[in-house]
Amino acid sequence: MDYSNLISQLLKGNPRAAARLITFVENDIEAAEDIINSIYEHTGNAYILGITGAPGTGKSTFISTLIKIYVDQGKKVGIICVDPTSPLTGGALLGDRIRMKQHFSLDNVFIRSMANRGQLGGLARATEDVIKILDAYGCDIIIVETVGVGQSEVDIFKSAQTVVVLLVPGLGDDIQAIKSGIMEITDIFVVNKMDLQGADKKIAEIKQMLEFRKNYKYDSKDFSEKYAKIELWTPEITKVNSKTGENFVELLELIEKHKLFLEESGVISNYLKNRITNETIQILKHKLTEKVEELLSSDKEIGKYIDQAIKRSIDPYSMANLIIKMLGLE
Amino acid sequence: MNEERKIKVLVCKPGLDGHDRGAKVLARALRDAGMEVIYTGIHQTPDDVVNTVIQEDPDAVMLSMLSGSHNALCPLIMEKLKEHGIDDVLVAVGGIIPDEDKPFLEKHGLKGFQGPGTDLKTIVEFVKNNLKR
Numbered sequence: 001m002d003y004s005n006l007i008s009q010l011l012k013g014n015p016r017a018a019a020r021l022i023t024f025v026e027n028d029i030e031a032a033e034d035i036i037n038s039i040y041e042h043t044g045n046a047y048i049l050g051i052t053g054a055p056g057t058g059k060s061t062f063i064s065t066l067i068k069i070y071v072d073q074g075k076k077v078g079i080i081c082v083d084p085t086s087p088l089t090g091g092a093l094l095g096d097r098i099r100m101k102q103h104f105s106l107d108n109v110f111i112r113s114m115a116n117r118g119q120l121g122g123l124a125r126a127t128e129d130v131i132k133i134l135d136a137y138g139c140d141i142i143i144v145e146t147v148g149v150g151q152s153e154v155d156i157f158k159s160a161q162t163v164v165v166l167l168v169p170g171l172g173d174d175i176q177a178i179k180s181g182i183m184e185i186t187d188i189f190v191v192n193k194m195d196l197q198g199a200d201k202k203i204a205e206i207k208q209m210l211e212f213r214k215n216y217k218y219d220s221k222d223f224s225e226k227y228a229k230i231e232l233w234t235p236e237i238t239k240v241n242s243k244t245g246e247n248f249v250e251l252l253e254l255i256e257k258h259k260l261f262l263e264e265s266g267v268i269s270n271y272l273k274n275r276i277t278n279e280t281i282q283i284l285k286h287k288l289t290e291k292v293e294e295l296l297s298s299d300k301e302i303g304k305y306i307d308q309a310i311k312r313s314i315d316p317y318s319m320a321n322l323i324i325k326m327l328g329l330e
Numbered sequence: 331m332n333e334e335r336k337i338k339v340l341v342c343k344p345g346l347d348g349h350d351r352g353a354k355v356l357a358r359a360l361r362d363a364g365m366e367v368i369y370t371g372i373h374q375t376p377d378d379v380v381n382t383v384i385q386e387d388p389d390a391v392m393l394s395m396l397s398g399s400h401n402a403l404c405p406l407i408m409e410k411l412k413e414h415g416i417d418d419v420l421v422a423v424g425g426i427i428p429d430e431d432k433p434f435l436e437k438h439g440l441k442g443f444q445g446p447g448t449d450l451k452t453i454v455e456f457v458k459n460n461l462k463r
Contacts, residue, residue, distance in 0.1 A: 016414060019387035027335050090336070091361035097382065098371035106381050113386060115336070115366045 001031065007038050010137055015106055018137045022112055025129040029286065032129050043135040046078070046142045047259065050160030052122060052182060055148025057166040058192040060099035062242040063143055067109055068102060069248060070141055076108045078134035078142040082124050085115040092116075096145060110134060122146035122153030125286075128279055131159065149182060157185035157230075158278045161271065162258045164188045167206070169198030183209070186235050187258050190251060194239035206237050232265055233258065292323060299326070339457060340388040342370040344379055344407065347397030352425060352446070356392060359450040360457065376403055380410040383419060389461050390420040392442070401431055405438040418463045422456070424448070 003024070009017035025032035051059050063079060070077045081096035092115035100111055112134075116124045123146060124130075134142050146156050157163050165186040191202045236254045240247040262268040296302055305322060308314040324330055341357045343350055350372050357369045368386050370378070383391060393404065404423055411419070422442030423435060432443055441460060444453050 016384050016387075016416070019385050023338075023387045085366075086361065089362050090364045092366045093357055093361045094366060094368045095371075097368060101371065101373070101378070103375065103378060104381075106384065110385055111382075113368050117336075 001034075003031070003035050003038065007035065010039065010133065011042060013138050015110055015137075018110060018133055019112070021133050022126075022130050025133065026114065026124075026126045029125075032126060036129055036132055039132060039136040043132045046131075046135040046139050048131060048160045048162075049141060049143045049255065050146065050156035050163040051143060051166065052146040052149050052153070052156050052163065053166030053192075054150070054168075054171065057148075057168045057171075058242050059145050059148070059166055060096045062166060062190070062192055062240070063096075063145055064100040064102060065242050065245050065248060066143065067100065067104060069245075069252065071104065071108050075140040076138055077110070078137065078139035079109070079111040079145065080114060080127060080130050080134070080142065081111065081145040082114045082116050082122070082127060082147050084147045085117045087118065090117075110137065110139065116147055120153070121155035122149050123155045123159065128159060128282075151181040151183075154182055154185045158275055161262060161268070162187045162255055164190055164255070166190050166192045167202055168193050169196045169202050185230060187233060188251070188254050189235055189237040191237070191239040192242055194241050194247065199239050203237055203239060210235055210237070232267055233261055288327075291327060295323065295326065301326075337365040337390070337457065337461065338368070338386065338388040339365050339390045339392060340368045340370065340379075340382060340386060341392045341394065342374045342379055342382070343372045343394050344374045344376060344403045345395065345397050345399045346373060347395065347399070348372050349396050350394070352396070353392075353394035355450070356394065356424075356453065359454060360392075363454040365457070376406045376410055379407050380414065380416075383411060383416060384414060388419065389463060390422065390457050392457075393421070393423040394425045395423055395427070396425040398426070400425075400427055401434060404435055404440050408438045408440065420457070420460050420462055422460070424453070 003021065006017045006021050010021055021035055025035055051063055053059050060081065067077050067079065079100070081094070083092055083094045083096060085092045094113035094115060096113055097111060112130060114124045114127065114130065119125050123144070127144065131142055131144065144156060144160060146153060163186055165182055167189060169191065189206050191199050236257065238247060238250050238254060240251055262271065302323070305314060305319045309316060309319055339360050341353050341360070343353050353369070357367045360367045368382070368388065370382055379391070393407070395403070400423055408421065411421070421440055423440050424442050424444040426445060427435070427443045442456060444456070
């Protein structure tokens with residue numbers, strides 16, 4: 001299919017063209033390849049802000065308030081909201097727009113809901129591609145809302161420049177704060193629903209956790225380039241009320257501070273390198289899986305290996321090596 | 331490997347009516363039928379509906395209306411969709427739609443008209459069989 005007309009419309013800032021292209025990259029990875037290939041040179045201008053947190057922490061309401069502030073600053077804002085797909089039926093209920101009902105104008109706000117279609121990690125397979133489309137569409141800032149996460153959905157940290165994790169008072173104790181996973185990839189912690197009892201206790205717990213990390217960091221000399229973005233920055237923490245907008249001025253200062261840190265410390269180049277590497281690996285995985293599945297279903301010799309494996313005369317590792325050989329990748 | 335194409339449906343309640351049980355049941359039924367359902371909630375202006383259609387690019391729009399304002403709001407929505415060149419989306423209205431209003435709404439391109447008591451399977455089949463793309 002020829003996407004050139006839609007792409008030229010996209011680059012002129014036509015929202016319908018953006019929406020159509022997003023549908024194509026969501027539904028078809030070959031379409032995604034063509035489209036991203038054509039628009040890639042027009043991307044890389046938007047600031048990507050990731051918002052994550054457990055279900056019900058107020059991510060959508062928080063984003064709604066954030067959109068309003070950015071729009072008032074004259075920025076064009078893109079929002080990608082990811083919600084989970086049912087593992088049983090493949091259906092999904094995408095309800096993030098309910099909280100974003102402030103009658104935003106079509107000219108400067110573009111909200112798109114995505115089902116994760118079974119992808120683990122908090123985002124959908126096509127989220128990176130959708131980010132690029134909104135970037136080429138002319139968004140100054142792209143806010144990515146992950147699915148309501150548990151503890152280990154950390155993909156957003158590879159995609160976004162700044163990751164904000166939303167917490168609420170009363171969920172979990174100080175042990176939760178020192179667990180692995182999302183608590184480690186956070187650039188800014190936000191205790192949402194600050195009017196509820198326990199907000200200050202929550203902040204104290206996070207601060208304690210961060211203090212410990214700081215001390216540990218001074219001791220350790222080893223430093224991995226891959227995690228420079230996390231290791232060179234001490235996460236900030238604040239509390240807000242997303243419904244009233246209380247404390248959002250401070251929050252925005254923190255986001256700006258992080259943005260500045262990325263540029264001044266040079267960590268931004270580090271982030272870009274990691275992001276592109278990660279993206280390429282994902283694409284390779286997808287393509288290779290496809291090739292292997294093709295081989296598995298069509299090649300008779302592999303059928304023989306499988307039979308041998310069932311009889312225990314060959315093990316799955318050896319079979320994998322044989323397949324790598326057959327693909328000419330050895 | 332192309333992923334299976336998903337049917338994407340927008341369920342929303344235009345106007346000032348807040349009775350959203352029907353819309354929620356419908357959203358759930360379509361979800362369980364394997365569709366991706368965007369639910370925008372109550373109090374949607376025609377502009378809200380059209381903006382959502384532009385951005386989300388659904389295959390079908392299901393308007394749930396129980397307030398009696400369908401004759402005013404539905405044609406307005408259709409008109410605004412047309413202004414944006416959107417003619418390949420199924421737009422259906424359901425809820426409380428008196429029989430005598432149906433020809434008028436049909437003339438404006440609306441379909442469906444399923445009311446209370448309609449079997450959910452009927453609505454799922456209706457969506458599948460009336461898609462325009």
